Amino acid sequence: MGNQVEQTYDIMEVCLLAGKIMLQSGAETYRVEDTMMRIASSFGIVKTHSYVTPTGIIFSAEGDEPTKTKLIRISERSTDLKKVALVNSISRNISSGTINRKQALEQLNEIDSMDLSFPLGTQVAAATLASGCFMIMFKGGWNDFIPAMISGGLGYLSFVCFHRFIPIKFFSEFLASFVIGLLSFIFVKMGVGHQLDKIIIGSVMTLVPGLLVTNAIRDLMAGHLVSGLSKGAEAFLTAFAIGAGIAVVVSFL
Amino acid sequence: MAILAQLITSFIATGSFGIVFNAPKETLVKCGLIGMGGWLVYYLLEGYTNNAVLATLAATVFIAVLSQELAKFYKTPVIIFSVAGIIPLVPGGLAYDAMRNFVENDYNTALGLAAKVLMIAGSIAFGLVFSEVINQVIRKLTPKKS
Numbered sequence: 001m002g003n004q005v006e007q008t009y010d011i012m013e014v015c016l017l018a019g020k021i022m023l024q025s026g027a028e029t030y031r032v033e034d035t036m037m038r039i040a041s042s043f044g045i046v047k048t049h050s051y052v053t054p055t056g057i058i059f060s061a062e063g064d065e066p067t068k069t070k071l072i073r074i075s076e077r078s079t080d081l082k083k084v085a086l087v088n089s090i091s092r093n094i095s096s097g098t099i100n101r102k103q104a105l106e107q108l109n110e111i112d113s114m115d116l117s118f119p120l121g122t123q124v125a126a127a128t129l130a131s132g133c134f135m136i137m138f139k140g141g142w143n144d145f146i147p148a149m150i151s152g153g154l155g156y157l158s159f160v161c162f163h164r165f166i167p168i169k170f171f172s173e174f175l176a177s178f179v180i181g182l183l184s185f186i187f188v189k190m191g192v193g194h195q196l197d198k199i200i201i202g203s204v205m206t207l208v209p210g211l212l213v214t215n216a217i218r219d220l221m222a223g224h225l226v227s228g229l230s231k232g233a234e235a236f237l238t239a240f241a242i243g244a245g246i247a248v249v250v251s252f253l
Numbered sequence: 254m255a256i257l258a259q260l261i262t263s264f265i266a267t268g269s270f271g272i273v274f275n276a277p278k279e280t281l282v283k284c285g286l287i288g289m290g291g292w293l294v295y296y297l298l299e300g301y302t303n304n305a306v307l308a309t310l311a312a313t314v315f316i317a318v319l320s321q322e323l324a325k326f327y328k329t330p331v332i333i334f335s336v337a338g339i340i341p342l343v344p345g346g347l348a349y350d351a352m353r354n355f356v357e358n359d360y361n362t363a364l365g366l367a368a369k370v371l372m373i374a375g376s377i378a379f380g381l382v383f384s385e386v387i388n389q390v391i392r393k394l395t396p397k398k399s
Contacts, residue, residue, distance in 0.1 A: 126269035
């Protein structure tokens, strides 16, 4: 009996760790619930219930013994699609039975502690390129390409740097969009840039909460009303922070 | 010529968004291609009908259906393919215009623009819902191999 209880707790730990990594990396709520359920059922716990919100997961397993419930708190969320893909493949391996509980727990712990993101330089370079390209896509002229690239790249860099010092995400987004607005304004004043609007729109795109918006909608339509609404609120706050940062530049200069 | 420039820039933009979102390296090119296809649908339809809402809807359905098929094929989560492709469709430019008009106390123009932003965001949402339905219908219609 005691052995069995311990085993159930171990299985729940694997499920919760997988769920935690996925939720922190920006996966959709229904995918997190689905993955946890699949892992549990392939380890032999057929009846499970999970309640996933962006800030925490409650997971309970039913069986012959009394129902056991565990709670895990999620305090920080970012976007890391690679981790989502890795956890997904581990859950596939568990379902097909190629790895056992111990191996799964080890691999998940490894993923959890790894930092898989691209180096900061690559990220900034990508943001730089993307800003320039977005400016062209929104019908800007090629003569604004370089200014949009510079302000977009520096804006993203300042977002990352501010975020390291200030843990409040909305404030660093506000500051980053302020930097973008200021730089674009300076470029236009110097005569390097031509259309202020296009430069700002192009460079702000790297901060836009596109992932949050799509996830919020997907959650809402899958019936996860609480997490859909809270993700929507987060997206709205982010959009508001960006808008306010630009508005400060536009209205005071 | 203009279309060629749009194609290249949308490919690079969505691909580099994949890097910002830390998508796995081997999916970056596919992300870029999906983004390019979606943007092509949007650009052509928007130029032809002059209706951004319809164009956004069509492009979203295109991206979402395609990325669900790709996700099934490569056995990866859908989100990896769809997210980067949807980013260009987000009405950032219009939202900026609306914000700017609010700040400049031109509330009438600003409200009109804000309504349009809501319409486009809603059409992205509806496109996602619609493609999910299409996918479930496809899944039900195709006989299961067992």
